[in-house]
Amino acid sequence: MTITATGLSVIRSGRTILHPTDIVIRPGERVGLVGASGSGKSTLGHVLIDNLRAEGVSVAHVPQSPDEALDPLRSMAFHWREAERALELSADPIRQQMLFNALHIEGGDLRKRPWGWSRGMQQRFVIAMALIGTPDLLVMDEPTSALDPVVAAGTMDLLDAYLKDRQTALLLITHDLGLAARRVHRLMVMDDGKIVEDAPTERFLMAPKTQAAKALCAHRNWLELPC
Numbered sequence: 001m002t003i004t005a006t007g008l009s010v011i012r013s014g015r016t017i018l019h020p021t022d023i024v025i026r027p028g029e030r031v032g033l034v035g036a037s038g039s040g041k042s043t044l045g046h047v048l049i050d051n052l053r054a055e056g057v058s059v060a061h062v063p064q065s066p067d068e069a070l071d072p073l074r075s076m077a078f079h080w081r082e083a084e085r086a087l088e089l090s091a092d093p094i095r096q097q098m099l100f101n102a103l104h105i106e107g108g109d110l111r112k113r114p115w116g117w118s119r120g121m122q123q124r125f126v127i128a129m130a131l132i133g134t135p136d137l138l139v140m141d142e143p144t145s146a147l148d149p150v151v152a153a154g155t156m157d158l159l160d161a162y163l164k165d166r167q168t169a170l171l172l173i174t175h176d177l178g179l180a181a182r183r184v185h186r187l188m189v190m191d192d193g194k195i196v197e198d199a200p201t202e203r204f205l206m207a208p209k210t211q212a213a214k215a216l217c218a219h220r221n222w223l224e225l226p227c
């Protein structure tokens with residue numbers, strides 16, 4: 001389904017931190033939301049998730065660090081069961097194996113607690129959990145910033161492969177234009193609580209129009225990075 005939200009806005013402490021914003025994301029489309037720190041990306045991500053869920057749209061969220069999603073006192077099996085229960089799904093070993101294979105975590109011991117898994121495996125587990133219910137939209141907020149660059153690139157490669165030809169759309173929130181540019185079809189740039197630019201990735205990179213976009217593109221050293 002096409003994801004549509006209109007008039008999203010946020011005022012905190014009397015200050016508008018998100019000006020009225022409309023979002024449209026097509027099925028299977030991958031969109032990057034980029035911008036400087038404090039430009040309002042996470043705020044937009046959160047209000048979009050709340051809004052869509054209130055309308056019954058299936059939206060999954062992957063936070064920056066697996067610590068935000070995993071309880072250090074609970075086993076990985078517990079987390080998986082809870083994720084299924086939250087979606088009112090019965091346990092499905094075939095679905096679990098498919099997602100574990102897709103995210104390369106099939107070797108992980110589910111009896112262990114998060115700290116028994118590497119950080120990269122933990123984050124791939126969190127991504128697999130987010131995909132259990134085949135969401136219409138997956139929102140990822142700086143999903144690889146807690147990982148080293150090689151593990152980060154590998155994680156995004158696995159997600160790319162999984163999402164290919166599927167209907168689940170992706171909103172990738174990051175201040176890292178290099179990461180987003182390699183992974184998304186379209187880039188939206190935020191500046192001071194507004195989307196100031198919205199263009200297909202290649203067109204955006206060839207000809208950024210606004211000052212905020214030009215500033216992001218000016219850091220061309222990201223072309224050398226693996227993700």
Ligand SMILES: Nc1ncnc2c1ncn2[C@@H]1O[C@H](COP(=O)(O)OP(=O)(O)OP(=O)(O)O)[C@@H](O)[C@H]1O
Pocket residue numbers: 012013017035036037038039040041042043044175
């Ligand atoms: N609860 C709050 N009360 C007041 N201001 C807030 C609150 N939460 C966020 N802000 C302000 O809103 C603005 C946008 O914050 P937000 O976290 O959405 O930006 P961001 O682009 O995601 O930044 P980063 O990349 O650093 O995470 C910032 O100026 C922040 O200080």
